[in-house]
Amino acid sequence: MITKILIAEDHESANISVQKTLEELGITDIAYAYYCDDALNRIIQAVKAGSSFDLLITDLSFEPDGHKQTLANGMELITAARKEQPDLNVLVFSAENRPTVIEQLYNNYEIDGFVRKARNDARELKEAIHEIGRHRRYFPRHISQLIDKKNTYSFSDVDITIIQLLAQGTLQKDIPVYLQRKGITPSGLSSIEKKLNHMKSVLGFTKNEQLVAYCKDIGAI
């Protein structure tokens, strides 16, 4: 059963509406934070006091506003929080809608639920909390639809290096010298062309710009 919840959300209005939604569920033990660092501190304090949180509801993007923060975003908060309290349930509440990013949250960050800020988000929040309370992960239908058609490619280090160079403005024909300088083989221009062609064909792309966009999406570069 979920009774004690921490909300990490920098937008005041979103924070308010989550609180209100929780109250409608009869949950009264609510703490909230506008900064990731603040959220992590509350988790640490609660663990120390022996009254840890049952659930963390967090956004992904936190806008910098001058205050120095060690945690830059929700994903870093999740990692840090789980280090302090491994059994903490995590529900992500975000406007993110890129399937690859959401998939990463479930697979790498092992979150327990994701609710997208969208039309019926308040209702979905209630459903999600209900499910998580029954020790089930909440996986919205529209997400699984998106993720099912996944054509994922696992990039090698050299692949990433090449795409990074492109994203930095390096001409394709100049990449060989960069690779040679780092002692990376193969470094021939033809090999680079071949690697790029292979990546693009696997992912169904035709242009380098698509590769750059895709790698940005999944956080590979």
Next chain:
Amino acid sequence: MITKILIAEDHESANISVQKTLEELGITDIAYAYYCDDALNRIIQAVKAGSSFDLLITDLSFEPDGHKQTLANGMELITAARKEQPDLNVLVFSAENRPTVIEQLYNNYEIDGFVRKARNDARELKEAIHEIGRHRRYFPRHISQLIDKKNTYSFSDVDITIIQLLAQGTLQKDIPVYLQRKGITPSGLSSIEKKLNHMKSVLGFTKNEQLVAYCKDIGAI
């Protein structure tokens, strides 16, 4: 004095938080709509009944969800609403942060206030409503900061469209037909080259891949 307010906002959670914020201001006569068309109908009905709204609080982007809508977004709603009730006060509540778009809202759509969905948005909403109640326009400080921010280039809608097409794999030479199909001018290949060159030179880039990476980073695409 503002006593009767209509909220047009498709996100349930955002809608809730605006309602709550208004209640804290002692405003009880609140109507809300999840669709632009619905919002316009309520305005029409209220005018007919001789009990028109004092203020419309509206989002800009409304996500399509199958229901056929004649009004596609908040800007169309504003235009249509003012046609029915020219003296209607309008407050835009949106995540939009492109200075040029916000400027347009003030200049072309003659809105009375803009509050960006961000850290202190609930407090700003209260301030905005207070100001508008005193027949003053509300122009948040951070907007002017954005407008005279250097280093960052403010992308126009066409700029974004072009970069999106590139990131989708469209050949540069094929972009003109896409723009023509959408009725966007200029659509000549030379104009597109010129726009891309301008963006790149302002940002210190040399390749389109850099533009795509940059726009992904700042969330412009």
Next chain:
DNA sequence: TACCAGATTACGGTTTTCCGTAAAAAATGG
């Protein structure tokens, strides 16, 4: 109407990328 200034488009030459083929080098196996 005629004219001008700015915006838009068309054009041509150069550079870069794309892509198929083939030579060279390296790894594999007996």
Next chain:
DNA sequence: CCATTTTTTACGGAAAACCGTAATCTGGTA
């Protein structure tokens, strides 16, 4: 060691992007 296969590199023609210049269109003005 040689023979075979795989990987890497080199080469060349075609397509696309790049870039400067010139022609055309447009809206405003006298």
